[in-house]
Amino acid sequence: MSQTETVAPTELPRWDLSDLYSGTSDPKIDEDLNGLRESAEKFQADYKGRIAAGVCTPAELKEALDRFESMMNQATKVGSYASLHYSTKTTDPARGALLQKVREKSSEVSTKVLFFDLELGHVEEKKFQQYLKSEELAPYKHYLTVQRESSKYNLSQEEETILEETANCRGRAFRRLFTETVSRLKFSLEVDGEVKSLTQSELLAYNYHPDREMRKKASLSLGEVLEQNTPTLTFILNTLLAEKQVMDRLRGFERPESSRHLDNELPEAAVDTMVEVCVKNFSIVEDYYKLKSKLLGIDELTHYDRYAPLKKSEESIAYERACSIVLEAYNAFSPKMHELAKPFFEKGWIDVPVDEGKRGGAFCAGVSPDHHPYILLNYTEKPRDVMTLAHELGHGLHDRLAAKNHVLDYHPVLPLAETASTFGEMLTFEKLFAELDNDEERLALLCEKLEDTFATVFRQVSMFRFERRIHKARREEGELPTERFNDLWQECMGEMFGESLKLGDAHKWTWAYIPHIIQTPFYVYAYAFGELLVLSLYARYKEQGEAFIDQYIEFLAAGGSKAPQDLLAKLDIDVTDSDFWQGGCDLIRENLKRAIDLAEKLD
Ligand SMILES: [Zn+2]
Numbered sequence: 031m032s033q034t035e036t037v038a039p040t041e042l043p044r045w046d047l048s049d050l051y052s053g054t055s056d057p058k059i060d061e062d063l064n065g066l067r068e069s070a071e072k073f074q075a076d077y078k079g080r081i082a083a084g085v086c087t088p089a090e091l092k093e094a095l096d097r098f099e100s101m102m103n104q105a106t107k108v109g110s111y112a113s114l115h116y117s118t119k120t121t122d123p124a125r126g127a128l129l130q131k132v133r134e135k136s137s138e139v140s141t142k143v144l145f146f147d148l149e150l151g152h153v154e155e156k157k158f159q160q161y162l163k164s165e166e167l168a169p170y171k172h173y174l175t176v177q178r179e180s181s182k183y184n185l186s187q188e189e190e191t192i193l194e195e196t197a198n199c200r201g202r203a204f205r206r207l208f209t210e211t212v213s214r215l216k217f218s219l220e221v222d223g224e225v226k227s228l229t230q231s232e233l234l235a236y237n238y239h240p241d242r243e244m245r246k247k248a249s250l251s252l253g254e255v256l257e258q259n260t261p262t263l264t265f266i267l268n269t270l271l272a273e274k275q276v277m278d279r280l281r282g283f284e285r286p287e288s289s290r291h292l293d294n295e296l297p298e299a300a301v302d303t304m305v306e307v308c309v310k311n312f313s314i315v316e317d318y319y320k321l322k323s324k325l326l327g328i329d330e331l332t333h334y335d336r337y338a339p340l341k342k343s344e345e346s347i348a349y350e351r352a353c354s355i356v357l358e359a360y361n362a363f364s365p366k367m368h369e370l371a372k373p374f375f376e377k378g379w380i381d382v383p384v385d386e387g388k389r390g391g392a393f394c395a396g397v398s399p400d401h402h403p404y405i406l407l408n409y410t411e412k413p414r415d416v417m418t419l420a421h422e423l424g425h426g427l428h429d430r431l432a433a434k435n436h437v438l439d440y441h442p443v444l445p446l447a448e449t450a451s452t453f454g455e456m457l458t459f460e461k462l463f464a465e466l467d468n469d470e471e472r473l474a475l476l477c478e479k480l481e482d483t484f485a486t487v488f489r490q491v492s493m494f495r496f497e498r499r500i501h502k503a504r505r506e507e508g509e510l511p512t513e514r515f516n517d518l519w520q521e522c523m524g525e526m527f528g529e530s531l532k533l534g535d536a537h538k539w540t541w542a543y544i545p546h547i548i549q550t551p552f553y554v555y556a557y558a559f560g561e562l563l564v565l566s567l568y569a570r571y572k573e574q575g576e577a578f579i580d581q582y583i584e585f586l587a588a589g590g591s592k593a594p595q596d597l598l599a600k601l602d603i604d605v606t607d608s609d610f611w612q613g614g615c616d617l618i619r620e621n622l623k624r625a626i627d628l629a630e631k632l633d
Pocket of ligand 1: 421425447448451
């Protein structure tokens with residue numbers, strides 16, 4: 031790592047979406063949307079009523095699925111373009127309008143084809159079993175099985191149609207309002223005597239600032255701005271909680287998180303077991319922050335000390351250097367992965383700089399098997415940005431490996447979706463760690479890694495518990511005041527630190543900008559699931575070397591073609607076994623031990 035000049039945002043690479051469309055007014059967009067509508071109308075005319083009646087031969091049903099899949103590919107292409115283009119300038123009305131138009135047109139298409147999945151649920155059991163056993167339908171067996179399971183929670187076709195047609199003015203609209211509200215927020219912070227106006231990404235980077243006073247000021251600024259916006263943000267959250275309560279009741283989901291488990295194709299027992307094991311291991315976090323308190327020489331740690339760096343100087347890693355670190359790490363693991371990674375950098379598949387109106391954070395959008403993925407970053411030159419690049423690239427590689435599956439089986443379900451990303455971070459971490467030549471640097475990097483692991487495992491489990499509690503509270507107490515959200519947030523996030531760290535008052539507002547809670551309820555446990563899984567996989571890689579690599583790549587290439595339990599069974603993993611999860615936690619404890627030993631050596 032070297033001290034480098036700050037690269038002006040304009041010089042960092044932007045992604046090139048022109049292989050999708052040329053801009054908001056590209057006439058191809060309307061052509062494709064119209065073509066999609068026509069295909070959907072034809073599909074409806076050909077199959078409506080016939081699927082449920084079970085009159086299709088397996089070959090006919092296969093043809094229907096092929097056509098359905100091809101519409102999905104087309105819809106994903108135009109939908110991805112609209113949302114990717116929007117994400118780099120959410121404040122541009124033309125991009126917002128395009129996104130809304132595409133969503134409305136896609137809803138129109140969805141309402142025309144939604145009979146298909148619903149009717150699959152109504153096929154007589156005997157006939158359905160015949161379909162599952164037929165050779166023609168073998169490529170769609172997983173999709174058919176999943177649809178059959180979900181169909182238990184479907185409403186009538188008329189009801190589903192109304193829900194889809196109104197979706198953009200219900201939950202989806204509130205989620206968009208959240209994105210726009212949070213993207214517009216500006217945070218003022220005094221830096222070197224000058225008051226600056228910062229975006230959220232820029233402000234959050236101060237969590238890692240070596241000067242405690244700066245971290246404190248940034249945390250106060252965050253709290254203040256969020257507090258001013260809580261009337262809107264609280265209203266959005268309450269509305270979404272209420273909508274979910276209604277939908278769960280109508281569809282017959284027992285617990286607020288049940289629908290997520292269904293989407294994740296995971297048994298409830300696996301998630302409950304993982305969460306319980308993590309809560310039992312909160313003491314790892316507590317013991318770590320006791321060590322950190324000593325290392326920093328601060329008696330009472332608070333929330334803005336969580337990510338305080340151990341070294342005084344702030345290191346910058348230029349984007350180019352980050353790219354070569356990450357690429358080398360992947361190359362050392364497998365040249366095949368390296369080959370798959372190169373085009374991301376050479377062909378403009380990554381949007382790198384922080385920019386006004388650009389969505390915060392980072393993501394990888396997989397689009398479809400016949401198109402490559404795109405990555406969005408907000409690169410601020412911090413070492414953790416290197417990890418984020420490795421993370422998102424992992425997603426991209428997973429997508430590329432899985433591209434031989436049809437679109438209905440392309441994306442792995444969420445809990446496995448974080449496997450390749452987290453594994454990529456692990457490879458990058460070990461590369462950085464091995465390159466260092468003194469214990470002080472090693473300790474600092476190890477602590478960073480532990481903090482990242484906590485953020486991925488224990489923090490997500492805490493957020494999951496927060497979500498459980500707010501859904502429960504909304505169901506039992508009605509519309510909740512901001513203070514109630516604040517209290518539950520402090521309670522859930524505080525529990526994992528035990529006696530080692532006291533969350534300050536400004537922290538209580540920080541539930542309000544977490545997108546997952548709003549956008550995808552109960553998404554967060556997938557991060558913990560993925561990280562603990564990867565810790566075990568990584569241990570196997572160290573143990574088995576070459577033999578593991580092929581197995582692992584094969585596992586990724588399977589995409590979402592099987593349920594997680596089935597895919598993992600091939601690797602001899604049982605996700606309902608608490609020992610398996612404890613094994614992952616033990617590896618985190620080992621890293622903590624490594625850090626404690628290094629600290630003693632340096633003392
Ligand atoms: Zn991820």
